[in-house]
Amino acid sequence: MxxxxxxxxxxxxxxxxxxxxxxxxxxxxxxxxxxxxxxxxxxxxxxxxxxxxxxxxxxxxxxxxxxxxxxxxxxxxxxxxxxxxxxxxxxxxxxxxxxxxxxxxDKDELKSRISVGARVVEYEKRLERMNAELRKYSSEMEALAQERARQLVQADRMVTLGTMAAGIAHEINNPLTVVQGNIKLIKRVWMHDVNPVFQESERHQKFSIGSNAISDLFNSLEKASVRMHNIIDGMRTFAHGNGGEIAIFNPQECVDDALEICMPKTKNRVETSANIPPIPFPVKGNAVQITQILVNLIGNAADALSGTKDAVIHISAQGTPQNHLIFSVQDNGPGILQENIEKLWNPFFTTKPVGIGTGLGLFICKSIMEEHGGKIRVESKPGQGATFFVELLSEAEFDHFMAEKEKKNPQESEEAREG
Ligand SMILES: Nc1ncnc2c1ncn2[C@@H]1O[C@H](COP(=O)(O)OP(=O)(O)OP(=O)(O)O)[C@@H](O)[C@H]1O
Ligand SMILES: [Mg+2]
The missing domain is CATH 3.40.50.2300 (Response regulator)
Structure with a gap:
């Protein structure tokens, strides 16, 4: 001392x-x-x-x-x-x-007063050490909670893909059948009409096809392969290991990808439509996570519509005067009871049977929106369907929000940017 x-x-x-x-x-x-x-x-x-x-x-x-x-x-x-x-x-x-x-x-008094001081200094030092440990522990706990939240968001996407896997495989199978059938046809045409070696030996089959039909075959091959590419691309982006990156995104693409992923749930049962006008200002965020929100909302609406005749889900987007982007997902299902509206965002709140719903979907949507500085809310009356609104910040506001977040917690924001 x-x-x-x-x-x-x-x-x-x-x-x-x-x-x-x-x-x-x-x-x-x-x-x-x-x-x-x-x-x-x-x-x-x-x-x-x-x-x-x-x-x-x-x-x-x-x-x-x-x-x-x-x-x-x-x-x-x-x-x-x-x-x-x-x-x-x-x-x-x-x-x-x-x-x-x-x-x-007085020497003895001086000694006593100094030793009192030394004791207080020791207490203060111990307190400071304990405070430092507490601070370290609390920042470790916060980092752990952040990591768990990220894992949860990633796991949610994997579960969605898992439950949709059979339907997605079926979706790929249709264009694949077209590709296989057309390839067979083209092969036969090539053998009979183009390749001179086969022309002689297989002339008796009198197989021939017009050039217009060949062009049609190629067109439908192209369409089928584009369709397969889109499905696989949507799935791959959605499952992306690092959760996508923060950038200016296209709202239309998010909605298209979400509808594509939800197709197995809605096909032949729910009529889906989307109205996404061009948004006159850039919107920034993590497109994969925004698609994830839309997938959760469309999935929930499709579940709610299981007993509804003429079931409809309509998705729209609009820009506000403050340059915010608002997505809405509207259904004409049974709606939500007033007493449940507040509980929807709590983790594990579900009205679905055990093993069907985990009650994490909307909680995850809310966490993603908090990470974006945006809002998510619902309007619903029993018997009159439900509309969920997802409000995202303008690019400038988003950058400001992220800068403020970084000031508060530099390490955490760095990790979020890396995904
Ligand atoms: N469009 C909707 N119409 C009626 N009720 C809804 C709608 N969306 C959500 N809900 C209600 O909100 C509850 C919570 O939804 P949430 O997505 O958080 O969990 P879940 O769908 O039950 O389970 P999970 O999404 O984890 O599989 C649902 O169980 C349902 O009762
Ligand atoms: Mg859900």
């Missing part, structure tokens, strides 16, 4: 030094107030014994300065006053001193 002794009176200073050194403390000396102030900043003593009256800065001034601008490290302050100035004691203590000693001092 380091103790600073500051007094312009050399005799008092030496007496203090020899008494305190005998207690096995490290001692540093200042001969005036300015030197004391300098040593407090540079040598960072644990205890400072400051004479009230010194040339340059007075002990009281130093105490007041430290009270107004505390140092990062705790310092125990003892003022040295003459014993004929009792009013000094209260002023000194009120100004921020922890203790006082009157001159001429």
């Amino acid at each position: 380091k103790i600073l002794l500051a007094d312009d009176d050399l005799i008092t200073l030496r007496m203090l030094e020899s008494t305190i050194k005998r207690l096995n403390y490290e001692v540093i000396l200042a001969h005036d107030g300015n030197q004391a102030w300098e040593l407090i900043q540079t040598a960072k003593p644990d205890i400072a014994l400051l004479d009230w009256l010194m040339p340059g800065l007075e002990g009281l001034e130093i105490v007041q300065r430290l009270k107004n601008n505390p140092l990062p490290k705790f310092i125990y302050l003892i003022l040295l006053t003459s014993n004929d100035r009792t009013e000094d004691i209260t002023t000194g203590l009120d100004s921020g001193a922890n203790d006082y000693i009157t001159k001429p001092f």
